[in-house]
Amino acid sequence: MTAEVATPRVVGRRRIVWIRRxxxxxxxxxxxxxxxxxxxxxxxxxxxxxLAFAAPALASSSGLHAISTVQNPTWASPSKFGPLGTDNLGxxxxxxxxxxxxxxxxxxxxxxxxxMLIGSVVGxxxxxxxxxxxxxxxxxxxxxxxxxxxxxxIVLASVLSRSLFNIILVIAITSWPFTARLIRAQxxxxxxxxxxxxxxxxxxxxxxLTTRHIxxxxxxxxxxxTTLTVPIAILTETTLSFLxxxxxxxxxxxxxxNEAFDAGAIGQxxxxxxxxxxxxxxxxxxxxxxxGQALEEILNPRLSERA
Amino acid sequence: xxxLEVEGLCVRFPTRRGLVRAVDGVDLTVEEGEVLxxxxxxxxxxxxxxxxxxxxxxxxxxxxxxxxxxxxGRGRARPMRDYRxxxxxxFQDPTGALNPRQTIYEAVAExxxxxHMGQDEERRVADALSRSGLRxxxxxxxxxxxxxxxxxxxxxxxAGAMVLEPRLLxxxxxxxxxxxxxxxxxxxxxxxxxxxxxxxxxxxxxDLGLAWNIAERVAVxxxxxxxxxxxxxxxxxxxxxxxxxxxxxxxxxxxxxxxxILQGETPDPAAIPPGCRFHPRCPLYQSGDAxxxxxxxxxxxxxxxxxxxxxxHVVACHARA
Numbered sequence: 001m002t003a004e005v006a007t008p009r010v011v012g013r014r015r016i017v018w019i020r021r022x023x024x025x026x027x028x029x030x031x032x033x034x035x036x037x038x039x040x041x042x043x044x045x046x047x048x049x050x051l052a053f054a055a056p057a058l059a060s061s062s063g064l065h066a067i068s069t070v071q072n073p074t075w076a077s078p079s080k081f082g083p084l085g086t087d088n089l090g091x092x093x094x095x096x097x098x099x100x101x102x103x104x105x106x107x108x109x110x111x112x113x114x115x116m117l118i119g120s121v122v123g124x125x126x127x128x129x130x131x132x133x134x135x136x137x138x139x140x141x142x143x144x145x146x147x148x149x150x151x152x153x154i155v156l157a158s159v160l161s162r163s164l165f166n167i168i169l170v171i172a173i174t175s176w177p178f179t180a181r182l183i184r185a186q187x188x189x190x191x192x193x194x195x196x197x198x199x200x201x202x203x204x205x206x207x208x209l210t211t212r213h214i215x216x217x218x219x220x221x222x223x224x225x226t227t228l229t230v231p232i233a234i235l236t237e238t239t240l241s242f243l244x245x246x247x248x249x250x251x252x253x254x255x256x257x258n259e260a261f262d263a264g265a266i267g268q269x270x271x272x273x274x275x276x277x278x279x280x281x282x283x284x285x286x287x288x289x290x291x292g293q294a295l296e297e298i299l300n301p302r303l304s305e306r307a
Numbered sequence: 308x309x310x311l312e313v314e315g316l317c318v319r320f321p322t323r324r325g326l327v328r329a330v331d332g333v334d335l336t337v338e339e340g341e342v343l344x345x346x347x348x349x350x351x352x353x354x355x356x357x358x359x360x361x362x363x364x365x366x367x368x369x370x371x372x373x374x375x376x377x378x379x380g381r382g383r384a385r386p387m388r389d390y391r392x393x394x395x396x397x398f399q400d401p402t403g404a405l406n407p408r409q410t411i412y413e414a415v416a417e418x419x420x421x422x423h424m425g426q427d428e429e430r431r432v433a434d435a436l437s438r439s440g441l442r443x444x445x446x447x448x449x450x451x452x453x454x455x456x457x458x459x460x461x462x463x464x465x466a467g468a469m470v471l472e473p474r475l476l477x478x479x480x481x482x483x484x485x486x487x488x489x490x491x492x493x494x495x496x497x498x499x500x501x502x503x504x505x506x507x508x509x510x511x512x513x514d515l516g517l518a519w520n521i522a523e524r525v526a527v528x529x530x531x532x533x534x535x536x537x538x539x540x541x542x543x544x545x546x547x548x549x550x551x552x553x554x555x556x557x558x559x560x561x562x563x564x565x566x567x568i569l570q571g572e573t574p575d576p577a578a579i580p581p582g583c584r585f586h587p588r589c590p591l592y593q594s595g596d597a598x599x600x601x602x603x604x605x606x607x608x609x610x611x612x613x614x615x616x617x618x619x620h621v622v623a624c625h626a627r628a
Contacts, residue, residue, distance in 0.1 A: 020451075193403055194398055194400055194402075194404040194405075195403065195409075197363060197398065198398060201391070201395065201396040202471070203388055203392055203418070203421050205421075212409075213406055216406075217406070217407075
């Protein structure tokens with residue numbers, strides 16, 4: 001087919017496998033680039049990631065604490081003070097927005113990672129073992145699924161102490177069942193494929209079947225699902241923070257909205273207080289969803305229409 | 308010498324319509340180094356029988372003896388693992404049987420890795436590929452299944468089985484999903500492997516012509532049971548069971564016999580008729596010949612096994628008993 005494939009002895013087998021992988025990756029990238037919504041989402045996302053990483057350089061964290069902002073005017077509109085004005089305590093909105101993006105993104109990603117971990121393990125185990133193990137695992141999953149999500153999150157968040165880690169935990173505990181069910185369905189479909197039969201006929205153990213055949217063929221779906229779970233996690237973090245259940249010591253977009261609401265920003269017509277976090281959440285969630293949908297279309301065999 | 312001995316094998320699947328008796332008391336032997344063709348129409352249980360022999364389905368009753376030793380237990384038990392190495396399978400659909408994310412090298416090496424036969428893996432894989440007609444083997448190492456033709460894929464599957472140096476190869480419709488143009492090549496390859504390595508082969512097929520071309524012996528299966536076994540030329544030239552006769556009469560090449568189109572409904576393995584399981588569709592029974600022979604009562608009520616009628620030729624029919 002190509003020169004280096006025809007001469008494996010010269011290049012080495014491992015290296016060729018690696019070249020192949022890189023090529024597969026670049027093929028996915030080419031297909032991704034063809035999707036306009038996916039690229040828009042990616043650009044928006046990159047902007048926010050850069051802002052989040054650059055927050056310490058762009059805005060001093062002193063702007064977050066009322067104790068260091070006593071000399072600032074309160075309720076200053078963007079035209080009067082700084083890039084984005086101040087709140088009722090004179091804290092700068094710009095600093096809160098930038099530092100808040102860090103928390104929102106971090107919690108979103110960390111909670112998603114934990115969600116995918118629990119969901120994948122449960123889904124793969126249930127799908128692969130079947131029988132009684134599947135029954136027990138799926139009943140537990142359904143039990144979590146039927147509990148109304150927000151009340152459970154609120155109860156958990158108030159029972160556990162209010163810290164960043166607990167917020168992540170709460171989000172993961174309440175959102176893994178969806179992932180588990182999706183992945184179990186995919187495992188059930190992969191399990192019936194011919195190559196799994198062939199591997200079993202070769203005498204492969206369950207561990208071998210799972211690690212060599214099931215997981216590699218479920219992985220793309222896990223990846224696509226991950227990008228679609230991030231916005232849900234971010235929204236959940238915002239919701240919990242808005243309800244005052246977030247980490248009180250850290251600025252996040254949800255906490256900004258909560259404080260704006262408490263301080264009566266709407267009555268003060270201080271739009272600069274609540275619009276930036278609201279817009280930020282909307283854009284980030286939209287960006288992740290666009291990326292996720294574009295990825296899903298490429299990676300999920302059931303959605304892809306390429307023949 | 309007898310390599311594989313199947314006795315009274317039953318495989319049943321519970322379904323909503325009731326218990327499906329896919330394999331219902333099969334007796335079968337495969338001799339060392341021979342090619343045995345298992346023929347029958349769709350749904351007669353021949354694929355299930357093949358899958359059960361390689362251990363992909365579980366039998367509820369009966370025994371499988373391999374080289375004189377009974378095969379039982381599953382998974383890691385040492386004898387079972389050994390059996391799984393010595394009995395390999397070739398699948399109907401080579402495209403489905405190869406993981407799209409594995410290179411051809413990985414697909415062929417998989418068996419070696421499963422059985423910890425890693426020493427000089429590369430040489431063994433290259434050897435198996437070239438013996439399967441993929442030459443030079445290095446050219447195929449890094450290709451993915453979708454980059455080669457259907458016939459080449461089946462060669463990869465065969466190489467993946469042969470790399471373990473099995474004693475028995477179970478092939479389930481090995482060429483029915485391939486282009487007519489490459490069927491002959493794959494069959495030739497399989498016949499050649501039998502002749503050069505001494506591996507025995509059980510070929511499941513619905514194609515009597517294929518059985519004629521490749522097999523030394525033929526077993527005919529109907530509704531979960533073997534109804535006739537014998538040397539290929541004997542079974543195919545002078546079939547004794549009415550079902551075999553009907554099967555052969557509809558082969559286009561068979562001009563000298565009158566076509567018999569079987570009457571009655573397609574058999575349902577969830578409701579196997581009492582007596583001889585073939586009697587509701589049996590031309591002998593329907594035409595009244597069975598009545599004249601005075602065996603109609605037996606046909607309706609007595610379930611019978613295989614009985615010898617000549618050297619190495621056994622039939623399950625009241626009219627031949």
